[in-house]
Amino acid sequence: MQESGAGGSVGIVVPQVVDIDVPLILDCGRLLRRHQLIVETYGQLNAARSNAVLICHALSGDHHAAGYHGDERKPGWWDNCIGPGKPIDTNRFYVVSLNNLGGCRGSTGPNTVDPETGRVWGPDFPLLTVRDWVRSQSLLATKLGIQQWAAVIGGSLGGMQVMQWAIDLPTRVRHAVVIASAPQISAQNIAFNEIARQAILSDPDFHGGRYYEHGVVPGRGLRLARMLGHITYLSDAAMRAKFGNDLKAPQPSFNFDVEFEVESYLRYQGESFVDRFDANTYLLMTKALDYFDPARDYDDSLVAAFRQAQARFLVIAFSSDWRFSPARSREIVKALVDAGRPVSYALIDSSLGHDDFLMPLPDYHLMLRHYLSRVADEVGA
Amino acid sequence: MQESGAGGSVGIVVPQVVDIDVPLILDCGRLLRRHQLIVETYGQLNAARSNAVLICHALSGDHHAAGYHGDERKPGWWDNCIGPGKPIDTNRFYVVSLNNLGGCRGSTGPNTVDPETGRVWGPDFPLLTVRDWVRSQSLLATKLGIQQWAAVIGGSLGGMQVMQWAIDLPTRVRHAVVIASAPQISAQNIAFNEIARQAILSDPDFHGGRYYEHGVVPGRGLRLARMLGHITYLSDAAMRAKFGNDLKAPQPSFNFDVEFEVESYLRYQGESFVDRFDANTYLLMTKALDYFDPARDYDDSLVAAFRQAQARFLVIAFSSDWRFSPARSREIVKALVDAGRPVSYALIDSSLGHDDFLMPLPDYHLMLRHYLSRVADEVGA
Numbered sequence: 001m002q003e004s005g006a007g008g009s010v011g012i013v014v015p016q017v018v019d020i021d022v023p024l025i026l027d028c029g030r031l032l033r034r035h036q037l038i039v040e041t042y043g044q045l046n047a048a049r050s051n052a053v054l055i056c057h058a059l060s061g062d063h064h065a066a067g068y069h070g071d072e073r074k075p076g077w078w079d080n081c082i083g084p085g086k087p088i089d090t091n092r093f094y095v096v097s098l099n100n101l102g103g104c105r106g107s108t109g110p111n112t113v114d115p116e117t118g119r120v121w122g123p124d125f126p127l128l129t130v131r132d133w134v135r136s137q138s139l140l141a142t143k144l145g146i147q148q149w150a151a152v153i154g155g156s157l158g159g160m161q162v163m164q165w166a167i168d169l170p171t172r173v174r175h176a177v178v179i180a181s182a183p184q185i186s187a188q189n190i191a192f193n194e195i196a197r198q199a200i201l202s203d204p205d206f207h208g209g210r211y212y213e214h215g216v217v218p219g220r221g222l223r224l225a226r227m228l229g230h231i232t233y234l235s236d237a238a239m240r241a242k243f244g245n246d247l248k249a250p251q252p253s254f255n256f257d258v259e260f261e262v263e264s265y266l267r268y269q270g271e272s273f274v275d276r277f278d279a280n281t282y283l284l285m286t287k288a289l290d291y292f293d294p295a296r297d298y299d300d301s302l303v304a305a306f307r308q309a310q311a312r313f314l315v316i317a318f319s320s321d322w323r324f325s326p327a328r329s330r331e332i333v334k335a336l337v338d339a340g341r342p343v344s345y346a347l348i349d350s351s352l353g354h355d356d357f358l359m360p361l362p363d364y365h366l367m368l369r370h371y372l373s374r375v376a377d378e379v380g381a
Numbered sequence: 382m383q384e385s386g387a388g389g390s391v392g393i394v395v396p397q398v399v400d401i402d403v404p405l406i407l408d409c410g411r412l413l414r415r416h417q418l419i420v421e422t423y424g425q426l427n428a429a430r431s432n433a434v435l436i437c438h439a440l441s442g443d444h445h446a447a448g449y450h451g452d453e454r455k456p457g458w459w460d461n462c463i464g465p466g467k468p469i470d471t472n473r474f475y476v477v478s479l480n481n482l483g484g485c486r487g488s489t490g491p492n493t494v495d496p497e498t499g500r501v502w503g504p505d506f507p508l509l510t511v512r513d514w515v516r517s518q519s520l521l522a523t524k525l526g527i528q529q530w531a532a533v534i535g536g537s538l539g540g541m542q543v544m545q546w547a548i549d550l551p552t553r554v555r556h557a558v559v560i561a562s563a564p565q566i567s568a569q570n571i572a573f574n575e576i577a578r579q580a581i582l583s584d585p586d587f588h589g590g591r592y593y594e595h596g597v598v599p600g601r602g603l604r605l606a607r608m609l610g611h612i613t614y615l616s617d618a619a620m621r622a623k624f625g626n627d628l629k630a631p632q633p634s635f636n637f638d639v640e641f642e643v644e645s646y647l648r649y650q651g652e653s654f655v656d657r658f659d660a661n662t663y664l665l666m667t668k669a670l671d672y673f674d675p676a677r678d679y680d681d682s683l684v685a686a687f688r689q690a691q692a693r694f695l696v697i698a699f700s701s702d703w704r705f706s707p708a709r710s711r712e713i714v715k716a717l718v719d720a721g722r723p724v725s726y727a728l729i730d731s732s733l734g735h736d737d738f739l740m741p742l743p744d745y746h747l748m749l750r751h752y753l754s755r756v757a758d759e760v761g762a
Binding site for chain 1: 408508570572575608623625627628636644647671674
């Protein structure tokens with residue numbers, strides 16, 4: 001048996017921009033006449049067009065999930081899992097990864113120009129829901145000639161897109177892989193999101209979302225939002241193990257310089273995020289998280305929602321995850337069972353926290369590898 | 382048996398300012414020639430001066446622990462626990478409650494005038510440690526004619542002062558009551574504190590701590606810091622029970638107005654805090670938390686530190702507290718046991734989270750009532 005983490009690289013990848021020229025009616029009631037999605041694909045679509053896998057990204061993710069861009073030394077964000085011989089095996093699957101609508105990495109979003117006004121969208125860009133993303137992704141699938149995904153896979157906010165796909169477009173999803181996710185976020189999750197939003201909205205450089213026109217970015221707010229996010233991505237124990245909580249020096253410095261390792265980690269994470277992410281997109285992503293509630297359309301019954309689905313489910317949770325705890329995954333599993341849907345559930349023993357869904361934990365990757373290998377057999381990949 | 386929560390009010394109280402004219406050498410190496418502490422007392426000091434109890438406040442607390450000020454409708458922050466016939470019974474004890482040095486409610490602190498310069502201290506006010514507070518409180522005790530406290534009592538950061546008292550001034554503490562506290566804060570706690578500090582320090586209205594001179598306050602930063610604190614004071618389950626996580630309206634509003642109850646709670650908490658608290662004091666308090674580590678002076682051995690103590694200990698933790706979890710209280714208890722100190726430990730079944738230490742939970746108040754009643758007997762109160 002191949003060891004977890006083994007496998008090759010998809011190598012250099014070149015993203016492509018796909019023009020979706022079908023009008024899209026959004027949940028907010030507004031209409032997007034057309035939009036663009038930036039996409040990467042890995043592996044080959046087979047003749048039967050049956051081996052396509054969709055990767056749905058989380059809060060700060062993007063289309064660059066695997067391989068290398070020419071000018072970057074770091075591979076895509078899920079490169080440890082996607083590639084030839086890897087759990088999401090590009091020798092067998094045709095993997096599609098996109099930057100969601102409203103993103104800031106090349107798809108139509110707040111930092112792009114509204115063709116109808118010739119002005120950067122900024123705060124005029126509509127707030128979106130997970131349902132809107134699924135609609136946009138389904139138009140992409142059609143454009144790529146994919147009638148049914150062999151699997152739709154995502155972690156965290158990505159897992160919410162997976163569930164929504166299975167509910168809204170039952171015939172188009174064969175397998176739904178929901179990782180480190182939740183059927184609806186908790187009041188505590190909303191609280192974290194709200195503070196992140198307030199940090200951005202109250203930054204004087206935010207300028208009501210029109211900061212592009214002022215030649216600034218609301219860096220203070222975005223930095224704080226990201227630092228806060230990082231607290232929720234790691235477990236208390238992982239933070240202790242990773243950074244300790246002893247002073248770096250023998251005695252306190254009695255000023256506000258960095259004195260503990262965790263402070264320098266957070267400051268670095270915050271700082272580097274400002275260089276690569278857009279504040280309006282961050283606001284939009286947190287709102288999509290808050291709004292996610294597939295049960296709402298079914299009299300608040302998640303079971304009724306899942307009765308629409310036809311996919312088989314794999315639900316994976318991590319023991320040390322306190323942002324979307326295993327208890328939340330069990331809520332998903334319970335509703336699926338009650339809805340009569342076939343579901344496998346794996347609780348992975350882990351230490352890092354929510355971030356573990358991005359890590360090459362052997363048990364986790366083995367589970368994905370075995371499950372997806374059977375999916376590949378099933379679709380003749 | 383008297384029901385928990387029963388008992389009367391200490392009525393109208395008038396704070397007094399006590400001038401401490403003994404020089405105080407601080408841990409940072411600086412010297413305060415004199416300082417003032419604002420103090421409230423409840424009950425009567427007995428002839429033997431044996432019935433005095435010190436209340437140590439937490440991060441945002443102050444001297445006004447019980448009773449009413451003439452112009453306020455709300456009583457002091459621990460009024461449910463302090464008063465005639467209450468668990469900290471003012472019919473038997475002489476209770477002393479102060480605003481710590483560096484506070485912002487009347488004691489010498491960043492928002493007061495440095496007599497040597499005639500200027501508001503602001504960022505020139507020294508950063509303090511829990512040890513500094515204990516030194517300052519011991520000067521107050523001497524000034525009040527109290528050689529030994531019948532009990533020193535505090536929750537959270539207040540509990541840290543209690544431990545430091547017992548270690549640094551063993552003969553002056555008869556009983557040490559440590560509630561919802563920790564022997565040192567965790568990397569995650571430091572992370573929360575660091576984000577709160579960065580929110581304040583990066584607020585353009587902070588002006589390097591000299592905002593008083595600019596006629597503004599760093600309200601954005603202080604608001605965010607307080608909102609963040611409130612997340613850690615409540616358990617996930619309590620937030621869910623208290624606020625739910627359903628939209629207030631049938632459908633999303635698709636803007637950044639309040640849509641969930643927890644958002645309006647946090648915004649209100651943040652807003653009202655700005656009106657009553659000083660940002661420089663908040664910074665100082667979080668640093669004192671981060672620095673607390675009584676083991677540091679004893680080769681990182683908490684056991685060795687507690688070997689100095691002569692007090693009897695009562696340690697109380699709350700099952701739903703994730704900021705200072707019961708596991709942290711057990712670390713304290715274990716070190717006390719290993720140090721041969723007499724200790725009682727109570728784990729209170731609770732639901733609210735860290736905030737429970739301020740609540741009149743029957744089991745909690747009964748435990749305090751019985752323990753302190755024996756203390757009163759012991760000191761002839």
